[in-house]
Amino acid sequence: MATTKDYGLGEYTFPRGWFMVADATTVTAIPKAVRFFGTDFALYRGKTSGKAILLDAYCPHMGTHIAKNTTSYAVLDGQVEGDSIRCPYHAWRFGPDGKCDHIPYYDGPIPKAASVRSWPVMETMGCVYVWYDPEGGEPDYAVPSHPEWDDPQWVRWKIDDLGELHAHPQEIIDNITDLTHLGPIHGSTVEYFENEFRGPQAIQRQGGGHRTLVSADGSLLHTDTWYTGPGILYSSVRGFYDALMYITHTPVEDGSVYVWHGLMVKSAHAVATAEDVTNARLFQEASRLAFAQDFEVWSSKRPCLQVLQLPTDGPFHKARAWYKQFFQPRSKAAELCKQVDGVYTVKGMPAAPASAKVGQRY
Ligand code: FES
Ligand SMILES: [Fe+2]
Known part of the structure; x- marks a missing residue:
């Protein structure tokens, strides 16, 4: 398997652009574990907005994969609340912006570091897309839609x-x-x-x-x-x-x-x-x-x-x-x-x- 470096394409491993991450019909309030760009993500549909939400998969508390659990009561009792999602392990809850917005056993201020990256997502023509940019910039062209x-x-x-x-x-x-x-x-x-x-x-x-x-x-x-x-x-x-x-x-x-x-x-x-x-x-x-x-x-x-x-x-x-x-x-x-x-x-x-x-x- 040859790599980007072998082809001499440039300094970034993965290209900048809009990329499909899912058939929209498969994105529901039951989170999906997906992997692209050598990165694990949790993908789900918010119950309030109906929008697809893509977060980095690993919880900042202790590293649990948010979308790979079928037995935790935090999952069985409904993991997605509004547009937020709970981690299966200790039930910290993250908003669609990736920031932790509730910890069930802690009343103090939620630490800033308690957040996961939330990715720019677009949905059109039955497909869900992410904007991927190694420089972290805004999209410089639109997702095609016809x-x-x-x-x-x-x-x-x-x-x-x-x-x-x-x-x-x-x-x-x-x-x-x-x-x-x-x-x-x-x-x-x-x-x-x-x-x-x-x-x-x-x-x-x-x-x-x-x-x-x-x-x-x-x-x-x-x-x-x-x-x-x-x-x-x-x-x-x-x-x-x-x-x-x-x-x-x-x-x-x-x-x-x-x-x-x-x-x-x-x-x-x-x-x-x-x-x-x-x-x-x-x-x-x-x-x-x-x-x-x-x-x-x-x-x-x-x-x-x-x-x-x-x-x-x-x-x-x-x-x-x-x-x-x-x-x-x-x-x-x-x-x-x-x-x-x-x-x-x-x-x-x-x-x-x-x-x-x-x-x-x-
Ligand atoms: S590892 Fe996610 S809440 Fe503890
Ligand atoms: Fe062909």
């Missing part, structure tokens, strides 16, 4: 939990520029392809035939795909259906990631019918299986610290340069962007026609 979620013509996704992948996220990021895997892996016959980098966004526009995601009448699959930051990818898909694909990955350890997938589908009706929902689920499954073709390679390949790149490969080196910005202090990120921002085409492959820019959300 109007299709609230459009009744569109069928919402049911998130596919793809589990932990024991590969460094760099291997996944490479995919955004990987023109030449599209034929062998996905059965695509690519007719145009280009990349664009723009600040925290990395864009891929491509179109061509596809074995499973278009009809047999020779129509093309067009995808307009973009990363917003280092971990959230959307793709506007035009093929059998108009669809919005979602792939997201969050570092777990230095060299592994957790991955989710979803697909929203535009139906032919003003309000999607039960049959539209069934068809959308089938299309999401076809999309998941297409992604699984990449996943199989990533789960067993050796780390690629340096691409043996051909002129007719996609611009891997540009995507790798783009990805570095998130592992550097912000003061250096702007300079890195300046070096990589722009549109890139590949030798012998037409650039995207204007009509291919269907996403336009970036």
Whole structure:
């Protein structure tokens, strides 16, 4: 398992950005133990606000994992009170800001050190995100959110939990520029392809035939795909259906990631019918299986610290340069962007026609 240092990405182990931490449907008043960025967290939904709350997992009193207990009476009697949560061991209670707000056996002033870190959380389109920043700064871009979620013509996704992948996220990021895997892996016959980098966004526009995601009448699959930051990818898909694909990955350890997938589908009706929902689920499954073709390679390949790149490969080196910005202090990120921002085409492959820019959300 290769690390961030092995790839030479920058001084921080984990990238700055918004990252998914849970399918929102799994976040309830029963706390969940989750682990990302080499850190253990307690994740729960406040009963008063209904908001997802993410705290560091270990209690400052004696180090108990707040979200890993099923037998303490402090848990069995209802661990979440309002938006606060009790530690299983001695029932100290912590607010959503992470500060201890009640100790059942002590009337004195609560020490300042009696607090856990509370993380900035956002919830949108059925997903819960955390802002992770090694410098501790405020978010410098917004979590992407799209109007299709609230459009009744569109069928919402049911998130596919793809589990932990024991590969460094760099291997996944490479995919955004990987023109030449599209034929062998996905059965695509690519007719145009280009990349664009723009600040925290990395864009891929491509179109061509596809074995499973278009009809047999020779129509093309067009995808307009973009990363917003280092971990959230959307793709506007035009093929059998108009669809919005979602792939997201969050570092777990230095060299592994957790991955989710979803697909929203535009139906032919003003309000999607039960049959539209069934068809959308089938299309999401076809999309998941297409992604699984990449996943199989990533789960067993050796780390690629340096691409043996051909002129007719996609611009891997540009995507790798783009990805570095998130592992550097912000003061250096702007300079890195300046070096990589722009549109890139590949030798012998037409650039995207204007009509291919269907996403336009970036
Ligand atoms: S260890 Fe958490 S209250 Fe004592
Ligand atoms: Fe792929």
